[in-house]
Amino acid sequence: MPPVYTIKTVSIILLVTLPLEILGATSSKEHIREKRAWIIDSFIIEEENPGPFPYVLGNVEVERDYKVGFSLRGKGVDQEPRGILSIDKTSGVISVHGKVDYEQHKKLKLVFEAKNMSNMKVDTMLGVEITISDINDHAPTFQMDLYKSSLEESTSQGKNVIVLFAIDSDAPNSPNSTFDYKIVSVEPKTPNVEFHIIKDGIISFKGCLDYEKASKYTILVEAKDRGDVIQLSSTCTVVVDIIDKNNHLPTFIGRTGTGRVHEREFGKPILRLQAEDRDAKNTPAWRAKYIIHGDKDNHFKIETDPKTNEGVLSVQKPLDFEAGAERNLTISLENEDPYFSCAVKRKTKTGLWQVVTADGRSGTGLIPEPRTEKVTIIVEDTNDPPVFTHKVKNVMVEEDVAVGHPLEQFTAVDLDIKFTNAFEYSKGDDPDNWVTVDPKTGQISTAKFLDRESPYVVNNTYIITLFAISNGETPMTATATLTIHVKDTNDNLPHLEFQMIDMCLSDRATFANLTAIDLDEAPYGGPFRFELLGDVKNKWHLDPNYGTTVNLVKANTVYAGQHKLMMKIYDMQGVFSIQNLTVTVCECSVMPNCQVRSSTSTQLGSGGIGIMIGALLLLMGFILLVFLLSCRRKQSGIYIDPGSGEYLIPSNIETPGTDCQVPSGLLQVEKDKMEANHILSAEIPIQMAQQRIFSIQAPDQELFDYEPCVYTCEEDVVTDPQLDAISIPESDFVPDMLLELGPQFHTLATICKPTPTAH
Template structure:
């Protein structure tokens, strides 16, 4: 308590000592202004001044200040004297009244209107308001008239250390990587003090750590927190609580202090390798397991977290590297062993693998600690299972000639039971693949025979499926595709490729090619087709035509002479023998029809009929057709024009009241029923010219002529 009182007295006297040093009295030789107000800086100093000294000061204009000071948080039984106002016009007759206005006048500060003494009547807080601006004036007591102009001055509230430091943003959280070196910066914290930072040490803060050592340290002035121990391990301890203190008065005794907490979390770095939970794993798997099935899982634990704990798994050695694979599960962080190829219990009953787990993300700072990986051994036992029959080949390709005899063997399939206790096998044909039942199979030995004749020209390939079934267990079956290719034999004679009809001009020349024909053969010889052409023996010396074999396996028919006349003979038939190159060769006779026609000078066929009209000399058939078409077109235009004019002047339909013709039907006679009712057609009577009146008889006649011409 004595120390606290001494500090308060020191704070109280410090400003007056400073003012006494920095503001020496000044002597003003000029005449004294009667309107000048004397303002004292402190009540203590006013008490020391005698009346004589105050008069001397007034005459010499000394100690005239424009500001006063009052200590904050000061309280007592009586109002505190802040200062005194006095004017030179006051002779002491008490005829002058002092008036105070401005900030806090009358509420915080009161003035004795006779003596000019200013008192603070309330407790002041510098942090709430640091200074007050007031105005003083001297007036006549009786008339209230101003004796001099108003004088403005300031009352400053002097600070005392009444506010402790505060951490406004606390509590704090910060992170720092584990294994950091000594002195690594973590964070910095800042406290605030409401006291005056420019007056004394009330707001001068010093920081220290109350709790959290020896792991962290703090800079006393900057509040920067650093690591105090190197290589702190997150896996040993992840979180630390640090208590920080800020003390004012420069940290000296008697100062006020405030505290806050800082939670420091060590973030993970990859400083730990993966480690398998066990060095040996055992798994068993049936031999008939489906490819890709998960056989088992292995796991390597890593004390790190997040991506630093991610590991990849590999099979690095063992006798099953070709049959098994391992994949990494990113979620569970383990390795999944899967089957890549089929297993066979009868061939090998167990496998041994060596698997490795290695970190995906390596921190080079810790690579010197050793390999960030681990290995383990995996033993896989294959269990026996009842397997279906196995064919000796995954597919079969058989060949048979199309003239093969019925019930002849065209091929054989074989299958076996792969189990130790081998079961006999029975074979059958899947009839969904042989709807016409063209093949049979021996159920015991798998020999395939021909059931119906084959024709390569109808179908070259036959695809069937053979089923192998275990006799002891009918549920164990296997299927195999069998492709049967039908081989060609020369069983089809060649013939014309199409129905040919040749045209011969009457004015043709000898040696002129009349027609070129080609042949086709349904067979498919290995070396391609080669045809021989010849005339019938009795027509070898044909006087009208001859044949010529072309290099492209086709045949040209040539005329031997000119002067053919369609009036004498209109059609010639030319039989041609076509032979193939098969073994044995086959042949057939095809007949070519040759029609004699009338042609133009340039060889264009115009008419092949004997009744063709004889055209005028120099006028071709095309020219005649063009002339007739023009004449018909002109007639059509004229008829349409006349018809339209007639129907424009006369209505197409006669009104009922103008139609004087009768359509009388008698029912008193025996008649023909419906024939009588259809005896007359009133519509026809009203429009006798045809449909809508636009088809006159002349137009109908022309239309018939055109139709006959075409």
């Protein structure tokens, strides 16, 4: 038979006995023995048992023929909560030494062992589980002691006010942890509203909120559990603030101010209206909103004084006495917040109460009409300025109209009833002095030829202003505007944008862009037709010859240098101008810009100035030498009679050329230049030298002999790209051609013509 185990407890019951297997046994006999050895026992300890301690929980009796020792280990012994349990090593009695908190330790698991004292081998091992029985030692606890919420006065009944939350730490799903909410009290108690709470902790209300009756409610809420022996509870406080809304209409209670205003006066308050409102001050439900009725032309405005809530009436657009001496207005009074109302009709025990509501926001219910006030404003007459019958006029005129051409006439009138004044017209803004104004009639006429291309004309319009000024004690002025729309005429000729261009020498034909400009608009401007004048065949041509910009094409036969071209440019109406075009042709590989070459070649450096000074000094030395020679000897001219039959034909080729002759008058010119430049101020030596030179000359004004010059042979041709090529056509030379050289040589012939010398 297996051994017998007896378990004795003090208020405990052995609940379950279960066999346990030890896995990995080596024999069936040993396996059976181990099955009998493992037994699980359960004990129950009441939470927070007050003692006295220690008290006996129970014991285990093992019937053996040999002496057995008992031991206990696990939670409550050598694990937390330590020192709560102990076992008598000899008798196996388990004792309890202190309180156990269910919320901290719901079960204590231990191991019970019985050892053979002779060999200290484990004879019996039990798994012991001690259950802590819960007692109602925790009350429900709210998350906060004080809750705060707010409700608008216009909130409809049935809306949630706030949600409360509480917890109970006792055993879940037990009466000790199950609790209920309850509203203990509400302060203040008002007949118009009732608060209630449901099991989920939601507080709601039924009825109508009224800020004037209660602006704040303090609600005491209790949470109480359902413990069998004792019920525990806790409370929290809920404060509900009521936000005032517009459930009272404002009313007029008075006015201050004269209600009088001078015509043309604006911006000053003329009347203040007082209002009363029973809603909370300085809230949108209290602030008044004044609305003007009967002001068709928007002459008036009314604003609310934020401090006093008064309506301040003022003039925002000047009034005219002649249009009416009185203005009758109606002022209505509202609030910034829409009006609402709520009244309890009948209270019910279940469900929501019966209430009557009106809401201006949604337009439901019966909404009363706003209060109104009649206001009369007196307009006082003052001296008015003249008034133009037409303040703005427009006139269209061609730009080439004659001076004095009438443009437009303005008329001003005086609308005053009490004050009558004469007035005259004068010109205001006229930036280019285009017009004159008749001071009596207001007639505007042109004072000069109009020019559409003037910088003062913007978008073909020229604007002037006209004044009508009264002659009263305080002169009053009216202003009118005349807009002159200038119609374009063909008064401008097309012209080249640039009259000097550069082109490069090339073996092929090259071109340059030519652009024409005409200040006139279409149809008097471009596109243009271009035409080259003069002998340009096989040298220059245009491609194309129509448009705003055309190409000037240069043939490869055109030599380097400066070329003068004439060009005729036609506008769209056939009106043309003849333009001079200077084309400079140069070798671009040497100098990229022909103008740079020209400017460089025309600059006079310090070396050139030195050469000029040296030449002047040499001339002075020559004159001095001639003077010295004239003092030593005198020589008369030899007159040679050509005799009969020795005349040469007058072909102007047998005698030295006149272009090389130095006429007698030339020295006088040089003398004058030297006197002007202060090179030689002594007059007597110059006169003596001049007489000496005259005496040297023969009666026929023959020249001194000179050495012949050496010229380049015809075969040795040296070209310079800076010099123009001179092409001399080979033709038969007729000497008589030199008798008529044409007007081109008149100046040269005058310079070279000999002047007779008086002896």
